[in-house]
Amino acid sequence: MEFRKLGILDAILKVIEEERFEKPSEIQTKAIPLVISGKDVIAGSATGSGKTLVMGSAIIQESEKGQKIQSLVLTPTRELAEQVARALKQFSKYKHLDVAAVYGGVGINPQIDHLRRADVVVGTPGRLLDHLERRTIDLSHLKILVLDEADRMLDMGFIEDVEKIISQCPKKRQTLLFSATISQDIDYLVNNYMNNPIKVSAEVYVDPSKLKQAYFEVQDNLKFSLLAHFLKNEQAGLVMVFCNTRKTVDFVAKNLKSAGMDAVAIHGGLTQQRRTRQLEHFHSKNAYILVCTDVAARGLDIKGVSHVYNYDIPRDSKEYVHRIGRTARAGKEGKVLNLLTERDHDNFSNVLRNNDVEVVKEETPRVERLMIRRDEPRGRGGFRHGPRRHGQGSHGGPRRHGFRKGPRSHDSGSHEGPRRHGPGSHGGPRRHGFRKGPGSHDPERHSGSPERGDSRSQDPRRHGSHQRPRFRGHHSR
Secondary structure, eight states: OTTGGGTOOHHHHHHHHHTTOOSOOHHHHHHHHHHTTTOOEEEEOOTTSSHHHHHHHHHHHHOOTTSSOOEEEEOSSHHHHHHHHHHHHHHTTTTTOOEEEEOSSSOSHHHHHHHTTOSEEEEOHHHHHHHHHHTOOOOTTOOEEEETTHHHHHHTTOHHHHHHHHHTSOSSSEEEEEESSOOHHHHHHHHHHOSSOEEEEOOOSBOGGGEEEEEEEOOGGGHHHHHHHHHHHSOOSEEEEEOSSHHHHHHHHHHHHHTTOOEEEEOTTSOHHHHHHHHHHHHTTSOOEEEEOHHHHTTOOOOOEEEEEESSOOSSHHHHHHHHTTSSBTTOOEEEEEEEOGGGHHHHHHHHHHSOOEEEEOOOOOOOOOOOOOSSOBOGGGOBOSOOOTTTSSSSSOEETTEEOSSOSOTTOOOOSOOSSSOOBTTBOOGGGOOOSTTSSOTTSOOOOSSSOSOGGGOHHHHSOOOOOOOOSEEEO
């Protein structure tokens, strides 16, 4: 058995045999011998590459039941925390380790009870800081600290939060960092909080030869109709449709359902219970279309995705690479279809300029304009005005006298109970003036009307300072 050659603990090997894993992935082959020998490791790896077994090999080897919290895994989102916790529970079942998942959007008291007996904790920065402030978590016995999807965690504005958590960990520890990209902030963490780390990386998980990328020019009022046309006529497995805002996610998902297609929506404005229910519905194959924001999709390992649709082109060009990495995996073919209206051109230009991608222009098919459901009245210019209906806004719930109610907006976890050092914001704590600027912490929230100008700041007609770029039929960078 190839896994045995890596030096993995027998208790883990037994689970690997039961799960019928055939052979280790590239990142597992390179990193597991290093982590079980106690080295600090920086692993370049994407979601779905097998990194959980890498961290699990060290965590399960070094942790013993009933000896306080010995390992901590930090993740950017609730879903990833749940996913990693489930995997660690499975891999450690013959050592009987108690693994606690800690994140916002759910009650804090059951977590407090669980933390008293936990051996391993997986959680989001916001809720972990809550527990540290309440003194309901003790990290003084920690042996291993893992920063999972560190680049995304820092992109979401968590660097100060991560540093606060690290400051509560023993200096003598093993630190593992997993990241798809190495940014300046990542270098800062490495230089300040890791001990002679060894870098390993795996080849891109997506097979470029199996991936077809195309873009289609479409009028704004036909964009949804074009998406529905493709979904009805393309032979597809599971499908992911990416939007830039929660409002657009809800708009697309509701109208796809009205058109008779099985679609579920995932974004940070949903309660944790509803998000979990939606994902279970999708994974059970009862629905084959997942409409989501980048923030909500981070860390979700979804297998069998044949098509990725960019209903909106991402504002951050790096997100495009993460999106297309969802398909053409493990030797399977995949398609990425970009739907471009005039307001998408600036973002699309950035994608082509900043990434080594090959996107071909294809002729837009003639489509019938579908009737579109709108749950709010539209004001002048297509934007909505007037009072919001219950649950229909893009900001997590109805407004009352200027206050926001309902689940907090950030995917990493909302906070129950009073703040001790300030009110916090959007589920990731922004204490002591750490917010990096307006809008930087919650990329999902800024939205306009889905079909008539999602992003006002991106519409060149509103500012008169941008000309519409002209795209040729073939792009290669």
